[in-house]
Amino acid sequence: MRKLPQTPISRRGFLACSAASGALIALHPYSARAAANQAHLRIMETTDLHVHVFPYDYYADKPVDTVGLSRTASIIEGIRAEATNALLVDNGDFLQGNPLGDYIAYERGMKDGDMHPVITAMNTLGYDAGTIGNHEFNYGLGFLEKSIGGANFPIVLANIAKKQGATPREDETLFKPYVILDREITDGAGTSHPIRVGIIGFTPPQVMNWDRKHLEGNVQARDIVTTAEAWVPQMKEEGAEIIIALSHSGIGAAQREDGMENASVPLAAVEGIDALMTGHSHLVFPSADYDGQDAIDLSAGTIHGKPAVMGGFWGSHMGLIDLLLERDGNEWRVVSTTSEARPIYQRGEDRKVTALVEDDPEVLESIRPEHEAALDYVRRAVGETSAPLYSYFALVADDPSVQIVSIAQSWYIEQMMMGTEYEGLPILSAAAPFKAGGRGGPEYYTDVPAGPVAIKNVADLYLYPNTVRAVKVTGAQVKGWLERSAGMFNQIEPGATDAPLLNTDFPSYNFDVIDGVTYQIDLSQPAMFDREGNVVNEETNRIVNLRYNGAPIDPEAEFIIATNNYRATGGGSFPGTGDTIVFEAPDTNRDVIVRYIVEQGTINPSADDNWSFAPMEGTTVLFETGPKARDYMESVALDIEDAGDNADGYAQFRIKL
Template identity: 75%
Template sequence: MSITLNRRAFLASTAGFIALHPFSANAATNQAHLRIMETTDLHVHVFPYDYYADKPRDTVGLARTASLIKGIRDEATNSLLIDNGDFLQGNPMGDYIAYERGMKDGDIHPVIAAMNTLGFDASTLGNHEFNYGLDFLMKSLAGANFPVVNANIALELGSDPTKDKTLIPPYVILDHQVTDGSGATHDIKVGLIGFVPPQVMGWDRRHLEGNVQARDILETAKAYLPQMKEQGADVIIALSHSGIGDADASDGMENASVPLAGMDGIDAILTGHSHLVFPSPGYADFAGVDVDAGTLMGTPACMGGFWGSHMGLIDLLIEKDGNEWRVVSAQSEARPISKRNEDRSTTALVDSDETVLSSVQQEHDETLEYIRRAVGKTDAPLHSYFALVADDPSVQIVSIAQLWYIEQMMKGTEHEGLPILSAAAPFKAGGRGGPEYFTDVPKGDVAIKNVSDLYLYPNTARAVRVTGQQVKDWLERSAGMFNQVEPGAQDVVLLNPSFPSYNFDVIDGVTYQIDLSQPSKYDPKGVLLDADASRIVDLQFDGAPLDMTAEFIIATNNYRAGGGGSFPGATPETTVFEGPDTNRDVIVRYIVEQGTISPRADGNWSFKPMAGTSVLFDTGPAASAYLDQVNANIEAAGDGPDGFARFRITL
């Protein structure tokens, strides 16, 4: 039986009364409405506060998302609140707890305290849960008043996934009670199974190698789903901390949610990891995805943005047939906590939940003290508004600090004497983070909050040993950031939106140009497209053409050296140094030693000139204040979408 939705009734409110969702209002005897509420990729954002900018922010915070929950619960006869992972790391509060306060046995992590306050029913792990190590993770999970599940990370592998000794329970079957359309109650069993990208083994190698092993998501699901059915699960929900990607299955997929959703036995799927929203028009052309229906492979799905920006919702109308329950109709959506206005400002749609704020007030106050400590001074502003289109001071200072550190670490080793280069990428460069998501540190004191702003992730320092050819190919991989531009073309869109800024490595210690008229050698994921393609031209070291057979050390981080981003030459096999220090700590130490830093881009890379050609790119509106500091022919070109400003480069 299917229910026709009356959208006008949905969310209608009169005299303080919130109307029931049609599934609840129209359910028949032996039919029940089960609403699944999802948060995902919270990254410790409990307060609506930007710790990097040290100011309130309307668009983030579980405390604001929490204000949606009561009304959303009131619309449904039966509901579950579930988190989809990446809750422990991602802002300075997370770093403060991990690096300064620590987690002792019996401590409650602030994000866990907030989730306990809201009465979450379950969660799964995201890849960033492993950033601080397994001991920190397990102590944090111990404070949760709800089950946390993950099926594809194991302490020991068995003959098949169901024989593995998993790090935490692979799934849970909740005994839940639902009320049907006649008011009668029924006991049902809701199965929840969790998955994380197996790439965590490379991303957090230092914490995980030798301690756990990862399995393929789809292989693991195929093994466990029949077992969950045998154990009585009436409805199975996959908690997939994995993005919406290819529909065709392949081994070791990072973004496996589409083929996962197509597996027999899964009734609904919660997705995440990508920091995007589903259903949304951005997925309209994806195979196996129906944006209008809110389904992946016909299975209802949602993705609730990131940092608490949205509440993902899946509404299931379930019907009892004999002793079994089946889904007869479904609906998905994602509700925002804020809206963007025409003048680029944002307006909160809900207030913060005071009980959630109170649950972490002490840690919030301590975090503010932590981020405001001065460690040195800068005699020029540090900003990333033009980091994707010109050599940039915010990337430059990271590169210089890494180089300073690795030069010390190479002394007395077999690698001493090799020339050292440094690779760094802009982390805050707009994109999915929005038009305010840029590094912007004014001239003057540099505090810990500013270093966190420069380097978002708790990566650790690494060094790899590579050839000149691998240096060139590393840069060719980075140059995939740009669309191909025909000479003489006017106002071509420059940046490839599917290429994340954290994979745009600039290598200091060499000079080079990027020829935009040439095709990219690699696709946005690092897959070789054209072995003969060459965008990197006039590549020089020490004033002479780079010797392709010479050897170099590149200072980088554990993510890149572990294979993150699939950069040629950046592998565990080429890694010659694994530092005990985070890249952030390296930057802090460098600033402390220098006292005052002078972050000025040295112009070691640029675009190859193309007569009569221009390109467009979008960045934050505040970029205008720094336009005269950029070593490129850039001018304002009006407004971009979603609050961004548009600029033109004449090549």
């Protein structure tokens, strides 16, 4: 094997044989076979890190092998070594998402000149560029600006402006819309050449709703594709030979619509974009998750013929796009591509996790003081619970982990409504389980034993730093809200045996339970809404026996629903949301839960069983949940029996309807 040349396009030089193990690293075919007028450029992506630098689950307070930039970092060196030239970029959602991020935002704070630990870690690894995800705005613009102030790499974002002009190119953008990196690239003969790489960034325009408190009146958002169509030609005019789009936007519908949240497919069709780094959806591309979708070629790893990648979340994967470039006159052009998402761990047939990489000790040490401070932060007790808080059955029965969130929200909004025009209206509360298995795996559930409740437990009950909202709705909208939520379940034929209960395409965070009313869900009926919230069965009635104070709910009656900013502003497309907000709290849902527990001293989170499935004689369904659910099955108000484990490590339970 020929000696690997240095990689001048990367700011952190590396030689092939310097891996910790000392093993030789095979060159990518593009590097091994590039001719004198050809060069291999590898683009490495992290996305949706959500402050996961250490391989640590702060909620469970234990090390894990499935997350952490420190783990991803250890394969960055080897991945760089496989390529003659490499760039490292981050695709957003790095600033919020675990208690370390909350500790910095709420406890330590960010003064001018302070370093945010995730930025410290990224500086340690020598990132070349990054963009802003939607969650970067969760703590406010001031916090965001101070946090990224210490970045040793450019941050770009094209579709958020402090002041909009007549066209995107006339906007006063919040960050630089793009950057053109002047680099040296080494060809197959070992000769260096200049190259100009343009990098542009995008985030979902829905941030204007999701973080209205911080953004309204301060910035404006544009459609992703419209913005790209304006700026990419200018990047070409300024000499960008290769353009990389950092799209903190999921891979959604191929049909273009204005204001799309998941706009990466139509974005890939924009002329001039050569490679697309995607994210936001916490999935992997290329993978079977996207099999059969329009404009996608999974075998080639392309969207509209452009190479694309999505590198999972929390550091689970390193996204890789490899470009074989060829000299065309005085410019470079792409002649061949490959895409891959390389994992840091694997699950065996027994569902046990095997780490594929070690930690990068330099990354760990760079933020160890902040990590230790975050551990102290989450371990503080704030009260007691007289009963365990768990979410193993949250999708099939009224649940203590959801109940306590609802109770705290109602308690808070009752106080906030005093002295307002809405005082006296009935107050309901909507809450959903956030940790309910799914993509998180069979261990991804809330499980807090009876006894002391610490901040880490509250963060486990409520994963996101949402703020409390109150909306005013009608009785008809309450029913519509619950019909939307009932999309969690498949339609079940009466008399069926062991039919799969859960609709696996429906996210658990959209399964709202509304406390303050009682109701049943008739599974024999089709769902009223599809996954995106569009009405597909207008005449259906899954929600039956809906009552308030024991009487059938009046469709014209008015109610206040306590919820969060995501749901109240239209997240999930629920009836009764989007334009019905009557109160915007300055407090997060987590803070409200903590305050409630502190005031009560000891809480009783026992579920009140205000909802259930409508009986279906002679019918059984199968429900999958975490194996530890067996510890609590006797306390659930269901006719339920253990049905063993499935191949993915989940426990199965048979429910008689």
